[in-house]
Amino acid sequence: METTALKLYSFDYRNVKTYLAASLFVIGNIALPQLCHLLQQGGMVWLPIYFFTLIAAYKYGWKVGLLTAVLSPLVNFLLFAMPSAEVLPAILIKSVLLAVAAGFAAGYFKRISIPILIVVVLFYQIIGTLGEWLLTGSFYLAVQDFRMGIPGMLLQIIGGYLFVKHLIRN
Known part of the structure; x- marks a missing residue:
């Protein structure tokens, strides 16, 4: 399996580049879900709200x-009422877990690979599913990403790898 070393950044909250970069990724996390929601159950299948969070972190x-991770679901909710208020807390939990896991993995490994991204995605999904189960009390609802969202997880892994490796070189 190919591993690619890449130039990684770690912007500080006092740096304006942090907010500019986050703004661009939030815009991506607004546009991609809107495109996916054109398809029936596109959000539940493609999990688009997480894609640019992974890349950003x-x-x-x-x-x-x-x-x-925090602004994308909140802005989407305020602008489009999607995600719905009922699932917003679970999506926020998973988004934050994804940002922390991806940021940690990048900093620790200093390279990107498909196996690393598999671990990142499985980590946030498994821990996030447990959190969602605690929030909702429904195991069936909590495992929805595993029942329907496998294409979205694969998009995050493969698309995230290709996006970071080929499109964001510097």
Whole structure:
């Protein structure tokens, strides 16, 4: 399996680049879900709200990732009432877990690979599913991403790898 070393950043909250980068990724996390929601159950299948959070945290550090993770669902909710208020807390939990895991993995390994991204995605999904189960009290609802969202997880892993490796070179 190919591993790619890449230039990673870790912007500080006092750096304006942190907010500029996070803003661009939030815009991506607004546009992609809107496209996916054109398909029936597109959000539940493709899990688009997480895609740019993964990229933000992996390439630019957990701080950019965390801003993206929190602002993306909140802005989407305020603008489009999606995600719904009922699932917003679970999505926020998973988004934050993803940002922390991706930022940690990037900082620890200092490279990107498919196996690393598999572990990152499984980590946030498994721990997030447990959190969602505690929030909702429904195991069936909590495992929805595993019942329907496998294409979205694969998009995060493969698309995230390709995006970071090929499109964000510097």
